[in-house]
Amino acid sequence: MLEKRLVVDSVRHLNARCFVVAFRSGEVAAAARAGQFLMVSVTDAIDPLLRRPMAFCELLGPVTARTGFSILVERTGRGTTLMSRLQPETELEVLAPLGTAFRPPSDAEDQCCLVMGGVGSAPFPLLAGDLIAAGHDVTAFIGGRTADHLLCADDLDRLGARVVLATDDGSAGHHGLVTEPLQHHLDEATGGVTVYSCGPTPMMRAVDDIARARGLPHQVSLEAPMACGIGVCLSCVVPVQEADGGWSYQRICREGPVFDADSLIWEHPDA
Amino acid sequence: MPEPTRNPDLTVKVGSLALSNPVMLASGTVGYGDEISKFVSLDKLGGIVVKGLSLEPVRGNRPRRIAETPGGMLNSIGLQNIGVEAFVEEKLPKLRQYDTCVVANIWGTTVDDYAGVAARLDREEGVHALELNVSCPNIKEGGISFGTDARQLHRVTSAARAATSKPLWVKLAPGVTDIGLLARAAEEAGADALSAINTIRGMMVDVARREPVLSTVFGGYSGPGLLPVALYLLFEVKRATPLPLIGIGGINELDHVLQFMTIGASAVQVGTANFYNPGFTGKMVDELIEWCAQHDVDSIEELVGSLQLPAGF
Numbered sequence: 146m147l148e149k150r151l152v153v154d155s156v157r158h159l160n161a162r163c164f165v166v167a168f169r170s171g172e173v174a175a176a177a178r179a180g181q182f183l184m185v186s187v188t189d190a191i192d193p194l195l196r197r198p199m200a201f202c203e204l205l206g207p208v209t210a211r212t213g214f215s216i217l218v219e220r221t222g223r224g225t226t227l228m229s230r231l232q233p234e235t236e237l238e239v240l241a242p243l244g245t246a247f248r249p250p251s252d253a254e255d256q257c258c259l260v261m262g263g264v265g266s267a268p269f270p271l272l273a274g275d276l277i278a279a280g281h282d283v284t285a286f287i288g289g290r291t292a293d294h295l296l297c298a299d300d301l302d303r304l305g306a307r308v309v310l311a312t313d314d315g316s317a318g319h320h321g322l323v324t325e326p327l328q329h330h331l332d333e334a335t336g337g338v339t340v341y342s343c344g345p346t347p348m349m350r351a352v353d354d355i356a357r358a359r360g361l362p363h364q365v366s367l368e369a370p371m372a373c374g375i376g377v378c379l380s381c382v383v384p385v386q387e388a389d390g391g392w393s394y395q396r397i398c399r400e401g402p403v404f405d406a407d408s409l410i411w412e413h414p415d416a
Numbered sequence: 417m418p419e420p421t422r423n424p425d426l427t428v429k430v431g432s433l434a435l436s437n438p439v440m441l442a443s444g445t446v447g448y449g450d451e452i453s454k455f456v457s458l459d460k461l462g463g464i465v466v467k468g469l470s471l472e473p474v475r476g477n478r479p480r481r482i483a484e485t486p487g488g489m490l491n492s493i494g495l496q497n498i499g500v501e502a503f504v505e506e507k508l509p510k511l512r513q514y515d516t517c518v519v520a521n522i523w524g525t526t527v528d529d530y531a532g533v534a535a536r537l538d539r540e541e542g543v544h545a546l547e548l549n550v551s552c553p554n555i556k557e558g559g560i561s562f563g564t565d566a567r568q569l570h571r572v573t574s575a576a577r578a579a580t581s582k583p584l585w586v587k588l589a590p591g592v593t594d595i596g597l598l599a600r601a602a603e604e605a606g607a608d609a610l611s612a613i614n615t616i617r618g619m620m621v622d623v624a625r626r627e628p629v630l631s632t633v634f635g636g637y638s639g640p641g642l643l644p645v646a647l648y649l650l651f652e653v654k655r656a657t658p659l660p661l662i663g664i665g666g667i668n669e670l671d672h673v674l675q676f677m678t679i680g681a682s683a684v685q686v687g688t689a690n691f692y693n694p695g696f697t698g699k700m701v702d703e704l705i706e707w708c709a710q711h712d713v714d715s716i717e718e719l720v721g722s723l724q725l726p727a728g729f
Contacts, residue, residue: 146454148695186692191640191668192487195692224484240694370482372489372691376451379493380482394475394496399451413478 146243146375147173153235154205154213160293163264164229167205167215173241174211177201179272180366180403183216183241184374185228193224195372196240198398200268200343203300217296219264243374245403247272247364249279250339256282259306260327260352262344263289266297268366272341273306284309284330288323288348292316324351331359340364346411353406363406369397384410424708425715426701428462428682430660431608433545433583435462435517435683438716439673439700442664442687443468443521443547443587444493448507449514452690456698462683463517466503468549470523471532473499483620483629488639488666489688490618492632495523495552500533504540512542519585523549526556527575534579545583548576548607551614551636563589563614566601573605585662588612588653595649596656603657611662611685612653613646639688642666647675654680654721670703680721 154167173183184196199216206212220229231237247268250257257276259269266287276283283306289295290313302308309326310318319326323344331338338359342352343366356363371381375398382394383401385408392414395401426437443465446452458464476496483490498506500522511518520543522533530548537543550563550572562568573586586602588595590613599610615636620629628634646665654661663676664685676684689696708716 148455193484194488194639194688195484238693370480370484372482372491372688373694375455375694377445377447377694378482378491378691379447379476379496380479380491382476382479382481382496415478 147176147241149173149239149241150236151239153231153233153237155233156229156231158229159296162220163217163296164220165202165215165217166228166231167213168239169213170239171206171211171213173239174204174206174214177204177214177242177271178246179275180247180268181242181244182374182402183239183243185216186238187224187227193227196238196374197224197228198243198368198371198374200366200402201242201271202267202297203270203274217264217267240374244398244401247341247366247403249276250281250337251362252337252339253280255337255339256284256334258284258286258327258330258338258340259301260286260323260340260342260344260348261288261297262323262348263294264296265342265344265348265366268343269341270297270300270304273301273304277305283307286311286323286327286330288312288344290314322351323348324355327352328355331355331361342366342406349406350411353409353411356406364403365406365409366402367397367404368402371398374398384414386410424705424713425717426704426708428717428720430545430585430662430682431583433517436515437462437701437704438677438681438683439697439704440465440517440519440662440683440685441690441697442685443549445687445690448503449511450507452694455694456696458514458516460698460701461516463519463544464511465519465521465547465685466507466511467497468495468521468523469497469500469503469533469537470495471500471529471536473497473502478631480629480631483635485618485620485637485639485641487641488637489691490620490630490635490637491615492630492635494632500536504536508540508542517544518542519545519547521547521549521587522576523552525552526554527572530572531575531579534576538580538582543582545585545608546576546580547585547587547611548573549587549614551587551589561589563598564592566597569598570601570605573602573607577606583608585609585611587614587664588649589614590616590645590649595652599653599656599659603659607659609660609662610653610657611664612650613642613665616642616645638665640666640668643668643672647679650676650681651679670700670707673700673704674707674719677716677719678721678723680723682717682720
């Protein structure tokens with residue numbers, strides 16, 4: 146784990162809400178794995194106070210000599226609004242890499258389905274690149290409210306993934322939920338499939354229902370508000386199934402953010 | 417000619433307990449030291465106050481447990497902890513290896529709970545002091561917080577006092593009309609030192625959902641915004657009792673450490689800053705050494721309680 150003051154290389158705005166921030170740091174990029182995240186400060190002042198958790202989106206530069214990495218950010222509040230105004234050469238405090246990484250499929254022959262919604266696309270360019278480099282066939286299912294909410298489609302296409310789009314309003318791709326083309330794809334698929342998902346909880350839960358029904362391994366990447374990112378504040382907990390039939394809280398920042406979907410309890414036990 | 421390098425004496429005493437320096441890690445912000453020790457060597461600090469321990473493990477509150485506020489944050493963790501037994505078995509052996517004071521923060525929902533945890537830790541080497549978290553509801557007394565009622569506070573402190581011969585600190589809760597009254601109750605019940613303050617209650621609203629942000633509606637406010645409140649309450653505690661004091665609340669730079677000490681804190685605890693700057697306390701110790709050298713302070717204890725008040729105050 147590295148604690149560094151890093152320089153913003155560029156800020157690229159994708160639409161009115163979303164943007165990609167690239168940082169220069171070969172050292173952090175060399176240590177980062179798909180699915181892991183970083184905590185990044187928004188300001189050197191005390192307001193907003195807390196660092197923000199952000200997934201590694203892409204590593205920059207050649208594989209053997211990384212020069213930096215990027216994060217995908219959606220403007221949702223004060224912190225991310227300030228980040229959207231970042232200028233190149235700005236320095237920010239970064240703690241990285243944090244948390245668990247996506248694991249490759251247990252079967253080297255598996256094809257991979259990456260299912261994402263909205264800013265949940267963030268960790269998938271890096272994962273898709275790794276999976277494709279390892280010889281897996283990769284299909285990316287990208288969902289969003291409108292065409293404007295579909296993120297990373299060009300990046301995933303460039304990396305060699307098959308890209309399937311779905312929008313609630315039909316403005317791009319399939320008119321409906323992203324899980325519908327996923328179902329269709331799985332109906333047609335031959336051989337083993339490993340599923341990865343990240344996005345709104347109802348989407349991940351629906352993907353989990355589909356994967357469970359078909360007995361497919363499924364890894365999800367979760368997010369939650371967190372203060373520290375290193376496991377001490379205990380803010381970012383999720384209920385997880387225990388082997389003895391009980392359940393416990395695990396920390397998204399330490400035991401996650403990548404979990405086996407099998408272990409998650411989508412309906413909170415006390416509910 | 418440059419000044420010769422000085423080696424200021426940073427040791428402070430909290431009653432009978434000597435700390436290598438006044439900078440401590442506050443309970444609930446560093447777990448049991450495992451993670452934070454990657455960012456600051458615990459050997460470098462005056463002490464660590466571990467996450468509040470109860471007789472049995474506690475799962476804590478359902479999410480959402482945190483909300484950012486201007487200048488701070490709210491938390492509603494719900495005292496999640498592994499329980500005193502698991503602490504002794506799994507965490508204490510590692511903590512014993514550090515050259516630092518280990519303070520066990522303890523809590524319960526009955527007087528007997530507090531006494532039970534205190535008794536369990538009393539026989540453990542490597543626990544240098546106990547700190548009572550009294551910001552908990554007494555379920556046998558209609559849920560009134562131990563820390564807001566002088567009679568309850570006296571009772572729970574007395575019970576813990578009877579259960580341990582280790583130094584006993586009481587961490588005072590801020591949401592009271594007269595904190596001096598509570599400070600005296602703890603003193604009369606046998607506390608060796610007082611730490612002040614715990615978080616102050618607050619809430620935030622998600623207007624789009626018309627809901628409180630936290631699952632428990634309200635939570636504990638901490639962070640830089642708390643500083644002047646904490647300094648003032650420590651000042652009131654100082655006026656009420658001769659007990660040694662530990663200042664807590666909103667520390668975000670060395671000047672804040674020094675302010676607490678000037679008022680009368682022998683030591684300080686850093687809490688929320690560990691979240692947004694996990695190496696912060698190590699930096700405070702470095703800066704304290706430098707500050708002493710620059711200000712011709714041979715021993716940091718000279719600063720404790722040196723506050724000059726205006727005439728007639």
